[in-house]
Amino acid sequence: MGSWEVVIGMEVHVQPKTKTKMFCGCAVAPLNAAPNTYVCEVCLGLPGVLPVPNRAAVEACLKTALALNCDIPRHTKFDRKNYMYPDLPKGYQISQYDLPMSVNGLLEVGSRKVRIRRVHLEEDTGKLIHAGDQLHKAWESYVDLNRAGVPLMEIVSEPDLRSADEARDYAMELRTLLRAIGASEADMEKGQLRAEPNISIRRAGTEQLGVKTELKNINSFRALHRAILYEVDRQAKVLESGGAVEQETRGWSEPEQRTFPQRSKEYAEDYRYFPEPDIPPLELDRAWIEDLRRGLPEMPSVRRARLLEQLPAAQVAVIGADKDLADLYETAVANGAPALPTANWIVNEVAPTGKLVSPRSLAELMKLLQGGAVTRDQAREVYLESVETGRTPAEIVAEHGYAQLSDESELRVLAEAVIDANPKAAADYRSGKKQAMQALMAELRKRAPHANPKVANELLLKLLG
Numbered sequence: 001m002g003s004w005e006v007v008i009g010m011e012v013h014v015q016p017k018t019k020t021k022m023f024c025g026c027a028v029a030p031l032n033a034a035p036n037t038y039v040c041e042v043c044l045g046l047p048g049v050l051p052v053p054n055r056a057a058v059e060a061c062l063k064t065a066l067a068l069n070c071d072i073p074r075h076t077k078f079d080r081k082n083y084m085y086p087d088l089p090k091g092y093q094i095s096q097y098d099l100p101m102s103v104n105g106l107l108e109v110g111s112r113k114v115r116i117r118r119v120h121l122e123e124d125t126g127k128l129i130h131a132g133d134q135l136h137k138a139w140e141s142y143v144d145l146n147r148a149g150v151p152l153m154e155i156v157s158e159p160d161l162r163s164a165d166e167a168r169d170y171a172m173e174l175r176t177l178l179r180a181i182g183a184s185e186a187d188m189e190k191g192q193l194r195a196e197p198n199i200s201i202r203r204a205g206t207e208q209l210g211v212k213t214e215l216k217n218i219n220s221f222r223a224l225h226r227a228i229l230y231e232v233d234r235q236a237k238v239l240e241s242g243g244a245v246e247q248e249t250r251g252w253s254e255p256e257q258r259t260f261p262q263r264s265k266e267y268a269e270d271y272r273y274f275p276e277p278d279i280p281p282l283e284l285d286r287a288w289i290e291d292l293r294r295g296l297p298e299m300p301s302v303r304r305a306r307l308l309e310q311l312p313a314a315q316v317a318v319i320g321a322d323k324d325l326a327d328l329y330e331t332a333v334a335n336g337a338p339a340l341p342t343a344n345w346i347v348n349e350v351a352p353t354g355k356l357v358s359p360r361s362l363a364e365l366m367k368l369l370q371g372g373a374v375t376r377d378q379a380r381e382v383y384l385e386s387v388e389t390g391r392t393p394a395e396i397v398a399e400h401g402y403a404q405l406s407d408e409s410e411l412r413v414l415a416e417a418v419i420d421a422n423p424k425a426a427a428d429y430r431s432g433k434k435q436a437m438q439a440l441m442a443e444l445r446k447r448a449p450h451a452n453p454k455v456a457n458e459l460l461l462k463l464l465g
């Protein structure tokens with residue numbers, strides 16, 4: 001394997017954040033909507049209707065293109081991509097061919113500079129549910145056109161990625177960026193971000209690109225990573241046994257953890273692209289583009305660099321990847337929260353659950369925890385209660401009487417009682433078995449769960465001499 005170089009380009013389909021579909025007034029359907037309830041004459045492709053581009057989708061696409069350092073041409077147009085599919089009643093998809101909304105961008109992922117060929121806008125197709133589909137208990141084939149006409153941005157990279165790790169990191173960086181600029185929620189589980197890597201291998205040191213295969217509609221970072229590893233291995237085996245890789249589209253089977261052939265690759269000429277006659281070309285006003293550029297927030301890479309001046313890389317990897325977490329961290333610290341403990345709290349307690357509290361409340365809780373007013377376990381309960389009720393940590397601590405027992409005279413009485421009740425553990429400790437202290441501390445915590453562990457431990461040590 002060492003002698004092969006992996007070459008990967010990515011097409012990523014992203015659903016921009018819009019209320020309505022790409023060319024009609026239908027609302028974008030929620031995931032659990034009954035089939036075919038979010039449709040109209042336009043997205044059903046009935047004859048004689050006229051599509052009208054969605055301004056919010058165009059704006060989201062332009063913002064994405066600007067954030068990816070793309071050039072925005074003065075004119076752009078839509079084209080018909082013709083193919084016959086049961087999930088596409090018009091017989092063509094409105095997409096963009098030779099005058100896309102943007103070209104020539106760049107995204108840095110770690111040390112890799114990935115060139116972006118283009119970001120363009122198109123519409124999604126419907127969804128087929130086939131007979132035998134156990135999930136939907138389907139015994140015949142059905143089509144649900146709720147998704148037909150939903151806006152999609154297609155972000156196409158040059159083949160600049162060199163491993164499955166880089167391809168996954170690229171997709172994750174795109175998600176972070178799209179969320180940061182508010183262009184998309186980019187939730188892969190909801191199908192709002194789908195990755196299609198094209199993969200080839202070549203002998204290390206050679207320039208000529210190998211024959212590529214394209215993997216369709218991968219909807220998790222984990223699947224993306226595994227599918228690429230599998231495909232690279234498969235191609236290497238084919239070539240090493242004297243065979244030839246066929247240019248084709250392949251799917252990824254999650255249950256079997258393998259790729260499988262879907263169809264031989266089509267070429268652009270197969271689609272007989274031609275300009276969409278019902279939509280005039282768009283003129284992209286320079287003043288509008290500059291407004292959009294000025295309106296972009298701080299880019300995630302810039303924010304990450306700033307966070308790295310305050311925090312270790314491991315914490316920044318988590319906090320810097322999510323705008324909500326980064327906002328929470330920075331605002332809490334601005335409200336007086338201690339930096340590293342707050343970052344650790346966000347990494348360990350907030351990121352895994354996705355439950356966000358107000359920055360002011362987090363700052364208050366961190367100060368209570370730092371000052372020894374609550375134990376870590378109590379802080380966790382206070383945090384969750386604050387998320388649910390919106391009340392402040394100080395209120396919750398006062399109400400529950402959670403405040404930690406740090407009073408030395410009270411703790412001394414408690415520690416003496418624990419030693420009296422556990423003469424064997426006490427004797428063990430005195431004779432040098434240091435681990436006996438754990439049993440004594442456990443006993444103490446059982447009697448007083450809110451005891452300050454640091455003070456209690458010091459008192460036990462003192463009493464045992």
Ligand SMILES: [Zn+2]
Nearest residue numbers: 024026040043
């Ligand atoms: Zn419609």
